[in-house]
Amino acid sequence: MASTKTSNASRKARIEEMRRAEQSRERRNRFLTIGISTVVVVGLVGFGSYVFLQQSEKKEQKVALAKAPVKKEKSWDAKKLGRNHVTKEVSYPMTPPVGGDHSQVWMNCERDVYKKEIPKVNAVHSLEHGAVWVTYNDKASDADVKKLEEKVRKTSYSLMSPVKDQSGALMLSAWGKQVTVDSASDPRVEQFFTKYVQGPQTPEPGAPCTGGMTL
Structure with missing residues (x-):
């Protein structure tokens, strides 16, 4: 009888340990997903800002060219x-x-x-x-x-x-x-x-x- 109780307790302990390990693994995966997503979003925002700045700079250059006199014209x-x-x-x-x-x-x-x-x-x-x-x-x-x-x-x-x-x-x-x-x-x-x-x-x-x- 005592042996059966000990066996059940051990099984429960193993199940609980497996559950904690699974929860820990899910947390790590969730953190990884959030981290990767953050990096991707930051990268996209940075790239978008770079493109916007490049386009703005080109537009400013065109405006400057259009305003400046053409030499020897x-x-x-x-x-x-x-x-x-x-x-x-x-x-x-x-x-x-x-x-x-x-x-x-x-x-x-x-x-x-x-x-x-x-x-x-x-x-x-x-x-x-x-x-x-x-x-x-x-x-x-x-x-x-x-x-x-x-x-x-x-x-x-x-x-x-x-x-x-x-x-x-x-x-x-x-x-x-x-x-x-x-x-x-x-x-x-x-x-x-x-x-x-x-x-x-x-x-x-x-x-x-x-x-x-x-x-």
């Missing part, structure tokens, strides 16, 4: 540039032209790269819609031309074409604005795009760059 009074639609060639006072009377049909300027010269009267209409026109002549290096082509192909409201009789090897034009750059890596390239793609100089903001003339 030439400007014409946008209000004095003709905007009549004509059906004949126009003799422009600058090459490439940055405004003036033009064809009623614009050149497609939705990331379009033209390998041949395009009609200036159509390109000027594209500038009126807020496009940036990248041009080059035979003095431009193949590497610079290729890099600028890549830039245009990534940028809406921009187009590119050769202009043999322009004075600079690489030039960028917008309505009433123009700059000659030293290379495709010249920081003024990015600044000019940031400042003038659909920029404040645009006579017809929001007008399309598709549905026009192509070659």
Whole structure:
């Protein structure tokens, strides 16, 4: 009888010990889960903050670029540039032209790269819609031309074409604005795009760059 009681007590003790061990294991797992979750949440919050700060910094840089003057940029009074639609060639006072009377049909300027010269009267209409026109002549290096082509192909409201009789090897034009750059890596390239793609100089903001003339 005493032996049976002793056996039952031992069994209960073992069961109680197993229960305590299981409870201890559950507590450890719970702490581990909470700890890992905390680390993940902190990591996500930190990453989100990093991304937000990066985006904010990029936005501030763009704002700063848009406000700063472009070095050695030439400007014409946008209000004095003709905007009549004509059906004949126009003799422009600058090459490439940055405004003036033009064809009623614009050149497609939705990331379009033209390998041949395009009609200036159509390109000027594209500038009126807020496009940036990248041009080059035979003095431009193949590497610079290729890099600028890549830039245009990534940028809406921009187009590119050769202009043999322009004075600079690489030039960028917008309505009433123009700059000659030293290379495709010249920081003024990015600044000019940031400042003038659909920029404040645009006579017809929001007008399309598709549905026009192509070659």
